[in-house]
Amino acid sequence: MDEIVAEFIRRTILKIPMYEMMTILKAWNFLSENQLQTINFRQRKECLVQDLVLLCEEKCASLNDAALLDIIYTQVHRHQKVWDVFQMSKKPDEDIDLFDMEQFKCSFKKILQRALKNVTVSFRDAEENAVWIRIAWGTQCTKPNQYKPTYVLLYPQTPYAFTSSKLKSFMPLLGQTFEDHNSITPLQERCLELDVNVDSRIIHENTVEKERVQRVTQETFGDYPQPQLEFAQYKLVTKFKSDLNGGILAERKEPLRCLIKFSSPHLLEALKSLAPAGIADAPLSPLLTCIPNKGMNYFKIRDK
Amino acid sequence: MSVLKPLDKLPALNTATGLLVGTEDALLQQLADSMLKEDCASELRVHLAKSLPLPSNVNRPRIDLIVFVINLHSKYSLQHVQESLRHVDASFFLGRVCFLSTGAGQEHHCSIHRNTVLKLAHTYRSPLLFCDLEVEDFRATMAQRLVRMLLVCAGHVPGVSALSLLSLLRSSETPPPEEL
Numbered sequence: 001m002d003e004i005v006a007e008f009i010r011r012t013i014l015k016i017p018m019y020e021m022m023t024i025l026k027a028w029n030f031l032s033e034n035q036l037q038t039i040n041f042r043q044r045k046e047c048l049v050q051d052l053v054l055l056c057e058e059k060c061a062s063l064n065d066a067a068l069l070d071i072i073y074t075q076v077h078r079h080q081k082v083w084d085v086f087q088m089s090k091k092p093d094e095d096i097d098l099f100d101m102e103q104f105k106c107s108f109k110k111i112l113q114r115a116l117k118n119v120t121v122s123f124r125d126a127e128e129n130a131v132w133i134r135i136a137w138g139t140q141c142t143k144p145n146q147y148k149p150t151y152v153l154l155y156p157q158t159p160y161a162f163t164s165s166k167l168k169s170f171m172p173l174l175g176q177t178f179e180d181h182n183s184i185t186p187l188q189e190r191c192l193e194l195d196v197n198v199d200s201r202i203i204h205e206n207t208v209e210k211e212r213v214q215r216v217t218q219e220t221f222g223d224y225p226q227p228q229l230e231f232a233q234y235k236l237v238t239k240f241k242s243d244l245n246g247g248i249l250a251e252r253k254e255p256l257r258c259l260i261k262f263s264s265p266h267l268l269e270a271l272k273s274l275a276p277a278g279i280a281d282a283p284l285s286p287l288l289t290c291i292p293n294k295g296m297n298y299f300k301i302r303d304k
Numbered sequence: 305m306s307v308l309k310p311l312d313k314l315p316a317l318n319t320a321t322g323l324l325v326g327t328e329d330a331l332l333q334q335l336a337d338s339m340l341k342e343d344c345a346s347e348l349r350v351h352l353a354k355s356l357p358l359p360s361n362v363n364r365p366r367i368d369l370i371v372f373v374i375n376l377h378s379k380y381s382l383q384h385v386q387e388s389l390r391h392v393d394a395s396f397f398l399g400r401v402c403f404l405s406t407g408a409g410q411e412h413h414c415s416i417h418r419n420t421v422l423k424l425a426h427t428y429r430s431p432l433l434f435c436d437l438e439v440e441d442f443r444a445t446m447a448q449r450l451v452r453m454l455l456v457c458a459g460h461v462p463g464v465s466a467l468s469l470l471s472l473l474r475s476s477e478t479p480p481p482e483e484l
Contacts, residue, residue, distance in 0.1 A: 202336045205353035205362070210329070278327035278354060279378055 008146045009066045010053045012073060018045065020076060028069050031055055066146070067122035071134045074151055074164075075126065081151070081164040101131065101156065108133070120144045128228050130155045158227050213275045216282040220289050226268035232297040234260045234287065239303060255303075268292065306357045309393040310400050313366040319347040320458035321365045322450070325388055326373030327354055327381040331406065331437050335373070338447035339454075346460050348451065356388035368458040369400050369466075371450060373437075374421055376407040376414040382421075389428065399466030400457050401430045404446070406437040431473045 016024050021041065025031060031052070039051050056065075074081070109121045118138025125131055133152040138144035153162040204210070236258040240249040264270045268291065275282035283289070291297055308323075322339070324332045329352065336350040349365065351358075358364070370392065375381040385403075392401065403425045407414060425432035435446040457466040 199337065199340055201340055201347075201349050202333070203349065203351045203364070204329075205323075205351055205358050206355075208359065209354060278329050279380060281380075 004143075004146070005061060005063050005066050006053055006057060008063075009056050009061060009069065010049055011147075012066065012070050013049045013052055014045070016073060021048075024069075024072055024076060025052075027072050028065075030061060030065050030069070031059065035059075063120060063146075064122060067120055067134050067136070067149075068124060070146075070149065071122060071124045071132050071151070074134075075124070075132060083153075083162045083164055086161045086163065087159050101125070101129075104156070105131070116140070118142060118144050120146065120149075126153075128155070129157065129225070155227065157224055213282040217272060217275050220283060221268075221272040226266070226272060227292060229267045229291065229297060230265065231261060231263035232267060232288075232291060233262075233299070235298075235300045236260070237300065237302050306360050307391050307393045308356065308358070308367060308370070308396060310368075310396045311366070315368075315458065316347075316365050318345075318460075319349060319365060320368050320454045320460060321349045321351065322369045322371065322454045323351045323353060323367045324371050324373060325353050325356060325385065326375070327378065327384045328373075328375055329354065331375070332373060335437055335443060335447060335450075338443050339451050341444075342448055342451045344451060344455065346455060346458065348454070355384045356391035367400075369402070369450075369454045370396060371402055371404050373404045373406065374416070374424075376405055376416045376418070376421070377410070378407075379415050382416050386424070397428050397430055399468075399470035401428065402450075402453065403428075403430060403432045404437075404450075405432065405434050408434050409436040409439075429470075429474075431470070 013021075018041075022036075025036060035055050039048065039055070041048060043051075105123050112119050112121055112135065116138065117140055120134075120136040120138075122134045123131055124134075131154050133154065134149050135152070136144035136146045136149040151164040237255045239255045240252055242250050244250075271284060271288050271291075274280040274284060287299065287301075324336060326332050332352045336352060339350055340348055342348070351364065351367070372385045372388070373381070374385050403421060405418075405421050408418065421432060433446065433449070435442050437443050437446070452461075453469065455461050456464050456469045459465070
């Protein structure tokens, strides 16, 4: 393990606050339980870090392992960074991008390494199919600077990428890498499985309607998992309308306001399952189904 | 407008057929499964429908009992039941219809007031049963009850007819909703 890696690991572990130390080391999973038990976690932080680095040396930690630790630290401390959001635009004649994670990682790394000889690229999978990418930038002549990496958080089913912008000069290259990446994978068949009804004494009368609902739901929401959204909010502002002449509210100049908020651990999946579960009609109101298309989840509905 | 009429077909030998009407297919399926687990001498069949009218091009046996399932958490389920009731001939309501309400146990999820279903059942002069179908034990007990009712309506229980069962159930009813 060379000095650069050792120093890098030392500085990274030093950043970790004591109360998170065990959690992060466990998540890193590079040092085994047994090895961790040989360390005294009650000593002064500098000494603790020294011991940990020695253990890493014994285990021959690579630059990749160190980068992984850095990603984990950043994941826990993501709120300390300022993130930019980029929206990837598809070329008009391109078919729907079908995503294979491993292939993406492979070609992404290759493209960057081709463009810039000295670059460290590391990946870590996260919840909800997301992937964290860490890129340490170098130049044709200098080694990558491990202390100023860029992080990219990618949710493959969406056109959005989050980046922690450290080095503005490398942004165009990053953008280009995403454009260049072209993954065509065979379509994975996702069929909505209807319960296999073994008992022939149960007869479903409305199979035609059920099939229609499944079809409409699939047309509206597609086959792949929905992007994870936790709430949607609708504000309605409208003047009182009445057929009757007069009445207390007819004179009211102030519009009536109403706020409806939907919240759920996974709102779009919940909406998708409404019609098949028999809780709502299919097709659903366009106010609900337009959320992914419009990329909005705050709506103001006014009188025309 | 096709209307379900009781006794419009000849009965099949030793067969009793029930029809569960409700918007939540998963609940109906579970209830039907529980009903069919019951041991009984007759052949049972259960039809499941989201709403009435039923598709007309199908050859189906005579329906002995209709159970309308209303989920108190869902106004949508009540709406569909109310619309379906128009497709049932009046003579069905002489003991061959019952209403089943589910979800009363979780009061904070209920968007339909208990009185609404009480009034509905009273209007149609039919029994109203409450059962949280999602709880397996409650569902099993209700399934037993429904099977028993189904057998009576199919004429498989000597000495008890659908109409006599209805009047037996009626006498233990709480006073009509207007007085509540």
